[in-house]
Amino acid sequence: MDTEDKDSELASPGAMFPDSSMSPLIFEEGVAVNGAEAAGQVQVLPGQRPQKSPTPLRDSLRRLRRDKRAMISLAIIVLFVLIPLFGPLIYQHIGGTYQSALNGRIGPAQYHNPFWQELTNQDQLPSSMYWLGTDAIGRDILARLMQGMLVSLAVVIMVEIIDIGLGVLVGVLAGFFGGWIDQLLARFTDLMFAFPGLLFAILLTSIFGNSADDAFSHIPIIGPNGNARLVLVSIALAITIWPLMARYVRGQTLQLKEQQFVEAARTAGTTNVRIMWRHIIPNLFSVVVVAATLDMSATIIGEAGLSFLGLGVQAPGSSIGLMISDASDAIAVHPWEVIVPSVALAVIVLAFSFLGDGLRDAFDPRSKD
């Protein structure tokens, strides 16, 4: 079942070898029971939609629900959001008190704190006290991991706000009006494609990193615990990512503005601004969602990569990339400390890119890959 599922998702436009042994579709309250085959059915007959499709959006969501890999990814992403937000609150109340040689009696609020160093408990393997063990200076790895996920989440949110905001604004204007905005966008995207994105982010964060530390470290929430550079990291990543979003939006806008409903709106005397706001932008939903999901995976990799190189989150703080970098020095002695953050990063990144692929297939079954 699993293999069939993957086949039908991944097959290219109008796959060469349509599976003729497909069982008929069974619809029940808008949800197909026979997932994989149904997805294949839609793709084998491009242009032909199932008869009972209330709206294109619900149709797409139904296709998405049938995509097992995308749904598992979605579940992982939900966990990726919930764990760093609520995990620490719970984790810091689990566990008994402990007689520390250095710190007296301490409870889970201390030793399950991502910044607490319990120097007598270095490099421990998982136990009932430290669920994922401790690192080289006796900090709880699970607590650090949750803090690192929180950092990833914060960066993703900041980057996506800029990415979607700028990408949609410039993309729609370029697609709708053409002319110099379009030229400028084209030149700018050319430039950003030639300039490997991460290289630019490395340059920006390395030059202004210390200034960002000075400027933001006194601001509550975002400043302390070595997180001051995250704003800079987010801006750097957003600058490298948004041109691609703008390109997708521009392409879609070019198609949309030739559609009859835009023509009709124009005939009715609708202003350009209103056409863009009411008729173009709502129709960009699927393009933006797909691009944003894939960008999120790139953003998480970017933040982890910059932190890995020592350009993101600074010393007392925690980031998945920083955890990998700290632990990679002793990879031969304590491989466990590297395995935990690397596997976590791999799972999160794969979940985002699988969900992105799934969304793309669901919104536009004809343009697979």
Added chain:
Amino acid sequence: MVQFLIKRFIGLIFVVIGVTFITFILGYFAPGDPIRGMLGNHFIPSVYLSLKHSYGLDLPWYQQYWHFLTNLARFNFGLSFVTQNRPVWDILKDGVPVSAELGLWALTISVLVGVPVGIVSALKANTWVDTVNIGAMLVLYALPAFVLAIFAQLVIVWFDTSTGNTWPVSGWGNPWQYTLSDLQLKIVPILVLAATEAALYARLARNSMLEVLRQDYVRTARAKGMRERTVIYRHAFRNAMIPLITIFGLSIGLLVTGAFFVEQIFNIPGIAQVSITSINARDYPVMQATVVLLAIAVVIGNLIADILYSVADPRIKVA
């Protein structure tokens, strides 16, 4: 063709100017006075001014940029801020052959592995071979280079501890030499760097091949009673390869960013590692030179791709 080349060349100049300008202006606005930093506690105004002059930092920004550009054209990347009076090129030059070696092998292997895997996947579409290939490609493509590199090191460590071998975890042998000990050091980083690329090529090769196999001329060739081998290798394969050329530039970009992590993790003395060392020492000229060199490598990769593309497919005149 000539018109096309001229147009691409103008585009290339624009991109080079853009890249150098961004690199320059970021360094120009970099906080802190590097000359003051050099002098430390021995601050003598006359020495300060003369040093500032010798680094060209007393000029207005547009003159500094002009110097930056003209010096670049002469392969002169200026002087390092940290190791005083040492030209940047002197610092970088040992790293260039190492990085070039790493990158070229990774590129070669990724094409040699990725393309056949993609083609096989397309020919066996929707079988278990295809499913396995696609799964592997998706994972390799989505995983960042530094996670792959760490996993590779873990495998080496596990191999060493379980068999008592001493396969080295990091380092780089002599450039362009392949004795057994060199190979042991080089093979893993090259494979790690090649993995993402190979997945990219395989994905594209598969999709392109599937697309071509649906074309009428393939059906015609089959209808004529041609052998399947001939149909695939004569008619389908050649046409399927054309779109692959377009991602050549993109793949160079991936190589360059991947190299930053692979060189760092495997402790390879290439230019990316030199650049990271200079980042930590806040030695901006070295960083700027690295960024410009790597960006130009990407630009040239893109240009080669464009030219090859127009040669391979004469219908494409002006992109």
